[in-house]
Amino acid sequence: MTLPAAALHDAAARFGTPLYVYDAAELDAALGRVRAAFGDARVHYAMKANPNLHLLRRLQAAGVGFECVSPGEIARAEHLGVAGEKLIINGPAKSDAEYAAGARLGATFVVDREEEVGLLPSGSRALVRVNPALSVSTHDHLATGSEGSKFGVTLEQAPRVLEALRTAGHTALGLHVHIGSAIRDAADFTAAFGRLSDLRSQTGPLAVLDAGGGWGLGADLPGIAREAHAAAAVFGAQLWVEPGRYLVAQAGTLLTRVVGTKRTGRPFVLVDAGMTELMRPMLYGAEHPVTPLWEGAGHSCWDVAGPACESGDLLARAVTLPTPSRGDLLAIGEAGAYGAAMSGTYLTRSRPAEVLWNGDEWHLIRKRETPQDVWASEL
Template identity: 65%
Template sequence: MLSPALLQDAAERFGTPLYVYDAAEIDGALGRVRAAFGDARVFYAMKANSNFTILERLRARGVGFEAVSPGELARVRHLGCAGSEVIVNGPAKTREEYELGQAMGATFVLDRLSEVALVAPGTAVLLRVNPALDVSTHDHLATGAAKSKFGVRLEDVERGVKLAREAGLVVRGLHVHIGSAIREAADFGMAFEKLAKLDVGTIDVLDVGGGWGLDADLSGIASKARQARDALGASELWVEPGRYLVARSGALLTRVVGLKQTGRSFVIVDAGMTELMRPMLYGASHPLLALYAGGTEGVFDLAGPACESGDLLASNVTLPTPSVGDAVAVLEAGAYGAAMSSTYLSRSRPAEVMYDAGAWQVIRRRERPEDVWRAELAEAPTLA
């Protein structure tokens, strides 16, 4: 991650709230994935962060994309991606997604058996398997649990593959994604072993998704994935990292607007749930870095500006006591930070900047108030 001096420089140059990214860290994360998974094809789960500059950087390094919405498909089309570079996934694809994805020649991940009738004969598909596992992550992130909305039940997979082939679809293989922020290789191994026992005939792809925690044992996960690929007789292994590639590259910079004591001690800052939803959405914990030399250390809640009691970026964290105007960096925020930011309370979404080869680049300008309401009016008024 970038040095405190560079983070402070960014806050002073571009203002706060601000998202900053370290291009070298993105490259490093991709290198770690390739070192672990060898010749596996890498498709970036772009929902983690779909900024065009990041997508272009990854594509230049041979990475494809997993798209899960019409907007994401529109982005990869704008990039000029070929169908071989794109996977279309998601539990509720629209007609627009089917039409655009098929026109591109993308590979579709079928999330339920009824999707067989929704794609045209000749379309390349993977069947997503729900391995019905309890894994070590938040319930909202456990996509491979029996109660989740994702994938086809194990007992229905062989029938699903048969139906897809009878409908004229090109069944390339199987897909599994058990959740996000999962650290233990054993969790992934259990899922891969269940797939390896299926009898689905000849396939050429096993797509093992992503969801690896930032400190996960990639080599252990990759070893178990290759064993499952070989057991199924597939020739290709595909992976879909999202958060792993970009989380550590990014930080959210915010400034202190005040301190407050109630039943707890608060540091009130200019960023909150509208800039970084993860802490409120599923209790995510982000490391903090004080970009100031403060006074005596204290235990604080880092609270945002929204009129919501849950608008906390961090709870019970030890920080040097700050002064108004001091900056704090919320680290590991490159994934699901800017991507989930909102205009709730008519707040303008923050700017995004990238540090690359010794220079800053603005990769998304800060919104203005009129940007927020532009679609509501025939002509947005200009502020004086």
């Protein structure tokens, strides 16, 4: 957590909790680390990590492109004026609306299966997503490059799909590989790039190798970048990357207040945020750093539990905290990615506000919903 406790207390007092807070300096620093490591590689932000328009504008102003995986994300990109080489459209089951929007905006499509070649708008630019069939060091739900994953074509299919694109009059830019998210072992990337390099004799030179993203927050980024550039050089290709969580996770914190405590079979500290504000612990077993923003004695272990009537509504287990009291403030770290993006209105819970710290003051970048906002579209 990079923000001072006083600023976090101020944000909670002004905007209420639960609350997503972002540090502009950390957003800039994360992009700086990517560019320092990957040099002249083209950077496209994986919008699904956090699609807040204010954050997207900040990245756009820094020259970053975008990777979109839904009609809504494409609409956000179009709203911002993103088009052409700055826009990638990905996903395993694209709709007619996505193909039409991509054609209108001149986007690059990522082909995820052989039959998709026949669905592309005429004269499209395309990459072929390859599944290297690896066992990778992340949760099964995050492993997109494993043999049992729904993503990409096989290594054997890839040259055939490239040729089919050319025969159909499309521009076959090259290959795309994204093996998952929150990858812990850099050797997984080395293995994936190596398997792609083995295709060189069948594909010939290519214009682009898109190495995706998925780097763990503590990853050896320079080392991964060297391997990615080496793989691109095998094809004589320009390197593209698509960071998502890496760019925004550490910039974001979820602030939540203590509602009370209880002991059943385990000791629980009950808070006003839960699975509707941060789904990752329940969905992936993800562990987020938890920082108490109060002083006190009597440190002991607590499970941090949310308000939903779901046994799985836990933000953390066995966290050491000073004795908590009602109203105390907790900071849940690494919530800038897939916090607000995955937030929901289950139980007619209103989604929290989002605020950005620019070093001197807070800026509201998304208003807190009301219950009336939640049911506004219902008839």
